[in-house]
Amino acid sequence: MATGCGKQAEAPGKSPNIKRVALVGNPNVGKSVLFNALTGSYVTVSNYPGTSVEVSRGHAVINDQSWEVIDTPGMYSIHTITEEERVAREILLHETPDVVLHVLDARNLERMLAMTLQLIEAGLPVILVVNIMDEAERMGLTFDLELLRQRLGIPVIGAATTRKRGLDEIRSAIVAYRHDPENPPHFAYSRLLEHDINEVAGLMVGEYILSRRALALLLLQQDEEITALVRRREGEGFAVIAEKVREIAFNRRGSFHLDLSLERKDIVKKLILGVFTSPEKRVVTWAERLSCMSVRPLTGIPLLLIVLYFGLYKFVGDFGAGTLVDILEQKLFVGIFNPWITGVVKMIIPWEVIQELFVGEYGIITLGIRYAVGIILPIVATFFIFFSFLEDTGYFPRLALLVDRIFKRFGLTGRAVIPMVLGFGCDTMATMVTRTLETTRERVIATVLLSLTIPCSAQLGVILALLSKFPGALAVWGTCLLLLFVVVGLLAARIMPGEAPMFYMELPPMRLPQISNVLTKTYTRMQWYFLEILPLFVLASILLWLGKITGFFGKLITAMTPVMASIGLPRETAVAFIFGFFRRDYGAAGLYELQTKGLMDARQLTVAAVTLTLFIPCVAQFLIMKKERGWKVAGGIGVFVSLLAFGSGYVLNQFLLMTRLLS
Amino acid sequence: MKLSEKAEEILEALWIAVEEEGARFLDPERMGFPADDPAYKELTGHTLVEIRQGMVYFRPEGREEGKMTIRRHRLAERLMMDVLNLRGDAGDDKACQFEHLLNEGVDIKICTMLNHPATCPHGKPIPPGECCADARAQGDLGVVALTEFKSGQEGEIAYIQTKDDKKMQKLMAMGVLPGNRIVLVQSYPSYIFRVGFSEFAIDSNLAKEIFVRK
Missing domain, CATH: 1.10.10.10 (Winged helix-like DNA-binding domain superfamily/Winged helix DNA-binding domain)
Known part of the structure; x- marks a missing residue:
């Protein structure tokens, strides 16, 4: 946002040969799919409104012309409310795109055309893409887009971008587009409103990218950003404008937004008369039936359990953390690769100290790479496949509404279900996604819960494997986490200042995901994940190696022994906790090692697993927390989480000793 | 008199x-x-x-x-x-x-x-x-809040009553405008309504601001 001015300054310096096309439109209408099709690059596509929180840029060559393609976050109106919408509008305000593609959902033509009107009214070079035609036709809707083109006076193209339909037409329309800023199509409001607009627009003398007509309307809607822009451009003349706006706003007090929306609705009604016909009877598709099942508590909760059982437990747990880890870690690394690489390194490097760095107990290759590739990779990969698949079906918004009531008690809304579920994959990624929550209060609460109680998939996989031999231990571990999630959530909702949040969410239709899209999405997520974790694993190996050769490591373990003893753990577990500081999953993997050596009993394993799950988030998550929430909040959460982790470990140990539950 | x-x-x-x-x-x-x-x-x-x-x-x-x-x-x-x-x-x-x-x-x-x-x-x-x-x-029934509707009931939006401008604009962006037809699809655990061909989920705080006529 602060870059707005920067962008503006660099715009004139852009290469004159490169033209720009910006994609705008409501959330979840397929802008990103179109972006990918035009540029051949990849941005995350999903069946979840608000997936693109940032602007993506790519290049496309259309008819030998070079174009810059800009994908924007979804916006409902030119008068923006949320952060994402502001980001999207920045592009229109400052970047002078040569073509603006307004992408909308054919089924909701009537509702979404209001924004097309706003874009045309702003004097922007608009092409309308009526997308998702395939699903609309399946519902029995018919369109006369030629008639719509005549009435709007801009190119209108029917498309189904996920099925590659309409792409060629869009490309030719972009190239052939001739903008005539002198004679924009005009859609008149009521006489009274026109009068008000003209009064304000007539006072403006500055140069603007958007039309004065559009700016006048935004001023009357009390849009702060536009008011600031006009104040800058108009200088001394602004006082008169502000006075006029104040006067009109006062006369129309109470209902200006509504009046304007109603007037636009009327214009749209006339525009689509004869353009759009819907069948007499609503066609109920199988997807709608499934949708109904998923949102009723009676059928929705069993469905959720089925999804969790097969997706998370069977696919990620059994297959990913079991079968795949066994093949990669045990057979490939321990059985074949490690002995071989150890031999090779020992042959090339004569000094034992350096050998240790690469292939020793904490060696970069034998420990760092083995953990990352052998244990973490298969678990995280299977989780991301599961998550991406579910995301594309459109299940998450339904889950969100199902849990909204419960989440409200924790000071969150159902919307927070996405970061929470994603947290089971990677807490770091999930902490980034908390950005999509509306208030700072929700973001902080979600961040605390993520860093404390949600184990990431790698950790989860390892801990499941660790405790699976003791079903009782697994139950104690699960109960502890759930209990803390609820208690901390309830407390946070009471302690944190701020208003109770509100929940609203569009429910996209349920779809059968396209496998290619699921795989590409998994791939991009994996790529991000690996670039982020691998350096940390290597760094951790180096630090551990340094600690070992300097003797610092041994001292640290000795220093931590009383702490470990107080929660009833053998001193060797200190190693796992030191690992855990780098990444929680790294730490869990360390525990796994101790367990295979037979150093711990069920009680100790449970206490260690609970403490480690609650323990400070990994370094990466901490850094993201700092970036998203600032030092103070991140530091506070860090201290709170560490204290609570060891505190809970202590209490749990005493409890288990007293009740002899696991012995 | x-x-x-x-x-x-x-x-x-x-x-x-x-x-x-x-x-x-x-x-x-x-x-x-x-x-x-x-x-x-x-x-x-x-x-x-x-x-x-x-x-x-x-x-x-x-x-x-x-x-x-x-x-x-x-x-x-x-x-x-x-x-x-x-x-x-x-x-x-x-x-x-x-x-x-x-x-x-x-x-x-x-x-x-x-x-x-x-x-x-x-x-x-x-x-x-x-x-x-x-x-x-x-x-x-006259004009009632959406929360008073039964699941499956259809009506016409009469007005939105809220002091909060942002709520108002959010609802309007969802197509909740006076005169539009609205179907309440479900009312528990959250309210789901359909306007046109889109479905939205909202909580009771928002639902009670929408007034509908049968």
Whole structure:
């Protein structure tokens, strides 16, 4: 946002040969799919409104012309409310795109055309893409887009971008587009409103990218950003404008937004008369039936359990953390690769100290790479496949509404279900996604819960494997986490200042995901994940190696022994906790090692697993927390989480000793 | 018949004493208007009350008139609170002045606008008028919040009532605009509604701001 001015300054310096096309439109209408099709690059596509929180840029060559393609976050109106919408509008305000593609959902033509009107009214070079035609036709809707083109006076193209339909037409329309800023199509409001607009627009003398007509309307809607822009451009003349706006706003007090929306609705009604016909009877598709099942508590909760059982437990747990880890870690690394690489390194490097760095107990290759590739990779990969698949079906918004009531008690809304579920994959990624929550209060609460109680998939996989031999231990571990999630959530909702949040969410239709899209999405997520974790694993190996050769490591373990003893753990577990500081999953993997050596009993394993799950988030998550929430909040959460982790470990140990539950 | 304000107040006091407190008469001393006030003469002149041994009693016609007077008073209180947002003493004060304007059919209009309320802000019953009985007979729910709809019920959006501009704009962006058709798909655990071909989920805080007509 602060870059707005920067962008503006660099715009004139852009290469004159490169033209720009910006994609705008409501959330979840397929802008990103179109972006990918035009540029051949990849941005995350999903069946979840608000997936693109940032602007993506790519290049496309259309008819030998070079174009810059800009994908924007979804916006409902030119008068923006949320952060994402502001980001999207920045592009229109400052970047002078040569073509603006307004992408909308054919089924909701009537509702979404209001924004097309706003874009045309702003004097922007608009092409309308009526997308998702395939699903609309399946519902029995018919369109006369030629008639719509005549009435709007801009190119209108029917498309189904996920099925590659309409792409060629869009490309030719972009190239052939001739903008005539002198004679924009005009859609008149009521006489009274026109009068008000003209009064304000007539006072403006500055140069603007958007039309004065559009700016006048935004001023009357009390849009702060536009008011600031006009104040800058108009200088001394602004006082008169502000006075006029104040006067009109006062006369129309109470209902200006509504009046304007109603007037636009009327214009749209006339525009689509004869353009759009819907069948007499609503066609109920199988997807709608499934949708109904998923949102009723009676059928929705069993469905959720089925999804969790097969997706998370069977696919990620059994297959990913079991079968795949066994093949990669045990057979490939321990059985074949490690002995071989150890031999090779020992042959090339004569000094034992350096050998240790690469292939020793904490060696970069034998420990760092083995953990990352052998244990973490298969678990995280299977989780991301599961998550991406579910995301594309459109299940998450339904889950969100199902849990909204419960989440409200924790000071969150159902919307927070996405970061929470994603947290089971990677807490770091999930902490980034908390950005999509509306208030700072929700973001902080979600961040605390993520860093404390949600184990990431790698950790989860390892801990499941660790405790699976003791079903009782697994139950104690699960109960502890759930209990803390609820208690901390309830407390946070009471302690944190701020208003109770509100929940609203569009429910996209349920779809059968396209496998290619699921795989590409998994791939991009994996790529991000690996670039982020691998350096940390290597760094951790180096630090551990340094600690070992300097003797610092041994001292640290000795220093931590009383702490470990107080929660009833053998001193060797200190190693796992030191690992855990780098990444929680790294730490869990360390525990796994101790367990295979037979150093711990069920009680100790449970206490260690609970403490480690609650323990400070990994370094990466901490850094993201700092970036998203600032030092103070991140530091506070860090201290709170560490204290609570060891505190809970202590209490749990005493409890288990007293009740002899696991012995 | 147009009574003076004072006469109307005496009728109200008498009606409350007789109908709600179970007394048989009203003692003018307790009322604050001395027994020689011309208002009593006005009431006896219209044969609404009679005065025996210094105490005020209803005549049958007066009982009906008193009921309608109290109805106007309590409707005025509701109007002050629900629509003008005047609460507490300020609201009661204004209601006392306002009630005297609610005759000649104005009370029916106000009652319909308020969707035939059954109680005043203090929780006392508002005696129903003919308009209330008619509405009940026709099963006309009038304009209700979306939260009062049953799952599957369809209606037309009448208006959005919220002070929060952002809420208003969010709802409008979802296509919640007066005049649009709306179907309530589900009401628990969250409200799901359909406008056009889109479905949205909202919580009860937002749902209660949407007013719909069947």
